[in-house]
Amino acid sequence: MTELDEYWNNFLINTGRSMEDRCAGDLSFEAKGFVGDELLTLVLTGKKTALFSSFATFSIDGEPLPVTEELYLVLDRSETPRCVIELEEVQIIPFNEVPWELAQLEGEDEDLTAWREKKQEYLEEEGDILGFEFTPDIKLVFQKFKVVYKG
Numbered sequence: 001m002t003e004l005d006e007y008w009n010n011f012l013i014n015t016g017r018s019m020e021d022r023c024a025g026d027l028s029f030e031a032k033g034f035v036g037d038e039l040l041t042l043v044l045t046g047k048k049t050a051l052f053s054s055f056a057t058f059s060i061d062g063e064p065l066p067v068t069e070e071l072y073l074v075l076d077r078s079e080t081p082r083c084v085i086e087l088e089e090v091q092i093i094p095f096n097e098v099p100w101e102l103a104q105l106e107g108e109d110e111d112l113t114a115w116r117e118k119k120q121e122y123l124e125e126e127g128d129i130l131g132f133e134f135t136p137d138i139k140l141v142f143q144k145f146k147v148v149y150k151g
Contacts (some may be wrong), residue, residue: 004073007081011149023084024070028077037076042107044083044150050105054123055092055139056132066090066143082150089144095119096136105144 001009008023029039029051042048058065070087093102100112109115124134132138 004075004081007151008073008084010151011084014151015149021071024066024072026073026075026081028075028079039108040074040076040082043074043085043147046147048105048107049146050102050142050144052098052103052106052119052140052142054126054132055141057126057130058141060130060132065092065141071148072145083147084149085145086148087143087145089142091142092139093142094137095123095140098140098142102142102144 004026011017012019012021029043029048039048055065057063066087068087068090072085072087073081074083074085076082095116098112098116100115103109103112103115103119106115109118120134123138126132127134
């Protein structure tokens with residue numbers, strides 16, 4: 001049994017969930033300007049309760065869009081599981097229509113202008129790698145989550 005399997009089983013047992021519950025995948029939080037596991041710390045302390053991904057990434061990678069109530073293992077930089085999150089809300093929003101009320105849930109920026117500048121830079125770099133172009137109305141996948149287990 002891998003470390004991830006063991007962590008997942010402990011989550012199921014310790015939270016009284018069904019052994020039939022499935023993990024939708026694992027993820028780690030990364031962002032330009034953050035060192036080490038600072039974003040993970042924001043997640044673990046409840047200061048980061050959302051993330052935005054480009055819709056294009058899902059399309060290009062052929063991955064299904066996330067859905068509400070999916071469970072994910074969150075890993076640190078050494079790929080050690082640190083918590084389990086559950087998606088509470090998923091919606092598709094054009095970049096230029098994201099309100100501060102949603103952007104601030106990422107817990108990384110002081111205001112909407114700073115969030116947009118940093119997110120645009122990230123999307124431009126991601127687009128260069130994956131082959132899409134940033135436009136102000138590019139679709140983002142907003143995912144609001146809560147930590148349901150830290151073990």
